[in-house]
Amino acid sequence: PGEAVLRRQRIRESAARTYARSFPIVPVRANGMTVEGADGRRYLDCLSGAGTLALGHNHPVVLEAIRRTLDSGAPLHLLDLATAEKDDFTEALFAGLPSGFGENSRVHFCGPAGTDAVEAALKLMQTATGRRGALAFTGAYHGMTAGALAVTGNVAVKTPLPGGGEVTRLPYPYDYRCPFGVGGPAGAELAVTFTERLLDDPAGGVVKPAAMILEAVQGEGGVVPAPDGWLRAMRRITAERGIPLIVDEVQTGVGRTGAMWAVEHSGITPDAMVLSKAIGGSLPLAVVVYHEEYDGWRPGAHTGTFRGNTLAMAAGAATMRFVARQGLVERAAVVGDRITARLRALAAELPVIGDVRGRGLMIGVELVDPDAEADACGSRPAAPELAVRVREACLARGLIVELGGRHDAVLRLLPPLTITDEQTEAVLDRLADAVRAAAA
Numbered sequence: 001p002g003e004a005v006l007r008r009q010r011i012r013e014s015a016a017r018t019y020a021r022s023f024p025i026v027p028v029r030a031n032g033m034t035v036e037g038a039d040g041r042r043y044l045d046c047l048s049g050a051g052t053l054a055l056g057h058n059h060p061v062v063l064e065a066i067r068r069t070l071d072s073g074a075p076l077h078l079l080d081l082a083t084a085e086k087d088d089f090t091e092a093l094f095a096g097l098p099s100g101f102g103e104n105s106r107v108h109f110c111g112p113a114g115t116d117a118v119e120a121a122l123k124l125m126q127t128a129t130g131r132r133g134a135l136a137f138t139g140a141y142h143g144m145t146a147g148a149l150a151v152t153g154n155v156a157v158k159t160p161l162p163g164g165g166e167v168t169r170l171p172y173p174y175d176y177r178c179p180f181g182v183g184g185p186a187g188a189e190l191a192v193t194f195t196e197r198l199l200d201d202p203a204g205g206v207v208k209p210a211a212m213i214l215e216a217v218q219g220e221g222g223v224v225p226a227p228d229g230w231l232r233a234m235r236r237i238t239a240e241r242g243i244p245l246i247v248d249e250v251q252t253g254v255g256r257t258g259a260m261w262a263v264e265h266s267g268i269t270p271d272a273m274v275l276s277k278a279i280g281g282s283l284p285l286a287v288v289v290y291h292e293e294y295d296g297w298r299p300g301a302h303t304g305t306f307r308g309n310t311l312a313m314a315a316g317a318a319t320m321r322f323v324a325r326q327g328l329v330e331r332a333a334v335v336g337d338r339i340t341a342r343l344r345a346l347a348a349e350l351p352v353i354g355d356v357r358g359r360g361l362m363i364g365v366e367l368v369d370p371d372a373e374a375d376a377c378g379s380r381p382a383a384p385e386l387a388v389r390v391r392e393a394c395l396a397r398g399l400i401v402e403l404g405g406r407h408d409a410v411l412r413l414l415p416p417l418t419i420t421d422e423q424t425e426a427v428l429d430r431l432a433d434a435v436r437a438a439a440a
């Protein structure tokens, strides 16, 4: 049955499909970290719906919340009407927000994808500041939408800010491939200096933007954690210049990095946070949270049909409460450190591993050409073909690991926060074996 499904979907589904190409399996059942294929084979899932599954697949707490909501007869679809489920989700969300988000915080429910919440955050700040444009970073990933508003005809929703304006791309402090050819704290410091000087240079070409948007740990960009000092500097730089700071926590949120929200490591309070993925407890949900002072939107300024699906709110509230109550945030930090330490030991033995980095259970392993000359930062050219072989070797050993990074040569580990010690050992063993086999 699996083969027939694969064949039909290969014909009928768009050529843009990605994961189906990387993992030619047909999952029929999933439980926790384990996915079972139609052929009866079992896999440990380190992709977790691209970082969505904080509690793994079909966690009993999530299933129970969904069943309870279904049995209650609550309407499943209501646009953005007030419901008990939305109220409960909002309570669960606000209870866990960083301390800088207090009673004066607001939440905006967006279309169900992270990319829509990113659009909403940018539009929010455009409205609040009356400016367009954004400061963004090399290696950033914030979504895939472009153009829907541009082709919309209703002038009322397009004005006063048609289009998003210019984007100024600034250097992200990616230590291993440092933008200034200098690694460590000195490289991050240069990224700060460059940013400040560019913004303050009247001939630097940067028109004062509506916002800066960044990821505290870049995910799709190759699992690149920004140093806390750099994040604090970005907070200072934006505050000094009256530029709102949006932090995209779509992938890093809900305990993934060993803090409920990644901004908490550095202690900064952004002006807005974009949240999706894990907040829906495996169902689609995306929101922006921000401070009251930016809430200058008129009704209908950023609408959408599916804004807060009842089941996703129930599943998400249950997930966030369970993560907080069960100490899974702390556990993500501890297990993440253990995995990272073990992978660093492996890197010392296997020169194809150029870098191991991450925060909590968001871990990247960058594969490189060991025979090439190292640059001043100690980095070697990326090895994307090897990375594909490692991914295949992982799959053959019952391990689902996806790639990322600008050269698609970074193995990304995003296991559920519920990963057991036994599963941790199995992941490490299978991964080490796969890298050895692929590099041989």
Ligand code: PMP
Binding pocket: 050, 112, 113, 114, 115, 116, 118, 141, 142, 143, 144, 215, 219, 220, 248, 249, 250, 251, 276, 277
């Ligand atoms: N921001 C970040 C940091 C992401 O990782 C992603 C998705 N990987 C998005 C935004 C876009 O989310 P979605 O795919 O739900 O549109």
